[in-house]
Amino acid sequence: MRQATTDCSIFFRSKAYCYETLLATWQRFVIGQGKAVELSGRKVVLGDHTLAVKDGRKMPGVVSLHESSETQSKPNYFRGQCWGAIGLLVGSFSACFCCPLQLQIQQGWQHLGLTEGSGEKDPVKLAERLVIMAVLFAVAHSCPCYLVLDAFFSVGRVFRVCQYYSIEHKKPWVEVLVKAKNHYVGYFPAPPKPASRPGSQAFYGEKVHLKECFDHPHLFETVECNVYGQTETIQVMRLTLLWKPIKDYVLFVLAVTSKGPIILMSSDLTLSAVYAIELYCARTRIETLFWMLKHVLGAFKFRFWTKSLPRHSRRPFPNHLLKPPQPHQIITVKACWQSYETFVLCACIALGLLQFISLNLGDDVWSKHQLYLRTRSRDLPSEKTVKQVLAVLFVRQFFRVGQNTIIDEIRVYFLKVSDEIDDD
Numbered sequence: 001m002r003q004a005t006t007d008c009s010i011f012f013r014s015k016a017y018c019y020e021t022l023l024a025t026w027q028r029f030v031i032g033q034g035k036a037v038e039l040s041g042r043k044v045v046l047g048d049h050t051l052a053v054k055d056g057r058k059m060p061g062v063v064s065l066h067e068s069s070e071t072q073s074k075p076n077y078f079r080g081q082c083w084g085a086i087g088l089l090v091g092s093f094s095a096c097f098c099c100p101l102q103l104q105i106q107q108g109w110q111h112l113g114l115t116e117g118s119g120e121k122d123p124v125k126l127a128e129r130l131v132i133m134a135v136l137f138a139v140a141h142s143c144p145c146y147l148v149l150d151a152f153f154s155v156g157r158v159f160r161v162c163q164y165y166s167i168e169h170k171k172p173w174v175e176v177l178v179k180a181k182n183h184y185v186g187y188f189p190a191p192p193k194p195a196s197r198p199g200s201q202a203f204y205g206e207k208v209h210l211k212e213c214f215d216h217p218h219l220f221e222t223v224e225c226n227v228y229g230q231t232e233t234i235q236v237m238r239l240t241l242l243w244k245p246i247k248d249y250v251l252f253v254l255a256v257t258s259k260g261p262i263i264l265m266s267s268d269l270t271l272s273a274v275y276a277i278e279l280y281c282a283r284t285r286i287e288t289l290f291w292m293l294k295h296v297l298g299a300f301k302f303r304f305w306t307k308s309l310p311r312h313s314r315r316p317f318p319n320h321l322l323k324p325p326q327p328h329q330i331i332t333v334k335a336c337w338q339s340y341e342t343f344v345l346c347a348c349i350a351l352g353l354l355q356f357i358s359l360n361l362g363d364d365v366w367s368k369h370q371l372y373l374r375t376r377s378r379d380l381p382s383e384k385t386v387k388q389v390l391a392v393l394f395v396r397q398f399f400r401v402g403q404n405t406i407i408d409e410i411r412v413y414f415l416k417v418s419d420e421i422d423d424d
Contacts (some may be wrong), residue, residue, distance in 0.1 A: 012339040033089040044089040046286040052300040061108040064316035075084035077316040082107040097355040098285035100348035110322040138173040151179040175268040187240025236273040238261025306336040354383040
């Protein structure tokens with residue numbers, strides 16, 4: 001096992017291939033499939049963070065993390081890596097996947113000899129890094145997109161990052177849609193100042209407490225909308241208000257659905273309320289993406305480490321106490337850091353291929369699926385179902401090919417494993 005881990009680590013640290021080239025090639029392949037969900041000429045990109053538990057004492061990027069979700073089985077504080085992910089929505093709104101585009105470690109920069117702010121006056125925050133990933137993807141492949149995020153990203157910094165403008169497309173590269181927090185307020189523009197009154201023209205007018213708008217149901221309109229796969233009759237209201245964190249207009253969409261009231265905010269002032277609700281409901285697909293990466297492909301089960309990093313405690317401790325490596329060892333630590341992202345990128349490619357097989361050959365997958373499945377949640381096969389079908393086909397193919405030393409070893413291994421299963 002130790003030898004296999006060492007060989008795997010050497011492969012992912014190899015300089016025979018370039019991580020950036022592999023990443024760009026994969027993203028071009030995903031776009032070239034023509035399966036992306038589009039809305040108003042924009043592709044739909046989902047983004048979020050996921051936490052991977054790691055207790056390695058000499059693993060770059062491992063920091064003390066706090067789990068705030070009540071539905072998780074993790075403790076409140078633990079050691080691990082914080083990964084930022086963006087994925088392209090492929091298929092259709094009714095039957096779609098979140099195809100992974102890129103996953104990146106976004107905390108623990110002290111292990112690379114950097115600080116969180118890198119000495120800058122206005123450092124890049126955690127929420128901004130994910131948006132920057134989406135902007136770079138849109139610019140590199142010339143495809144404007146909607147970026148759908150959760151309430152953690154409903155801050156002014158995120159909206160300011162999304163102001164990069166495309167001269168070619170004559171619109172911003174990225175329009176963001178996030179869930180607003182209940183205590184947020186907006187402002188109507190101030191009425192014109194009377195000429196007789198001294199002083200400058202006021203910018204903000206009457207304050208609007210968004211949560212209190214639900215107390216006035218007569219202001220809502222009734223529409224039909226697809227909410228988490230079910231067509232419902234909901235009440236919605238659109239408000240274009242000034243928002244102080246960015247000192248500009250933001251579209252607020254208030255809706256009352258069977259799941260309860262919700263407030264969304266978007267930088268696209270022309271977005272309809274129905275499309276905003278459907279876009280945010282599609283955000284759950286990135287949670288499915290994380291589950292598939294963790295439990296079906298084992299994307300975060302790497303055990304690479306480096307002797308060049310100082311030894312850290314396995315118990316959670318303040319992240320500002322992380323020990324940086326020696327200056328002459330930073331290159332080695334960066335190579336180990338890069339091997340993590342390369343390993344996860346290979347898992348993303350594998351998962352994306354399973355998704356495209358499901359989209360293009362769904363009927364063939366179901367015809368060859370022979371395992372027990374209690375109920376089908378939808379007509380589109382899941383990534384796990386496609387993997388189960390392909391695993392059987394690969395094993396059969398190994399026994400059909402011609403004589404070869406490597407193939408013989410694979411055959412012996414499969415026969416040995418099957419004998420062990422029979423003995424049990």
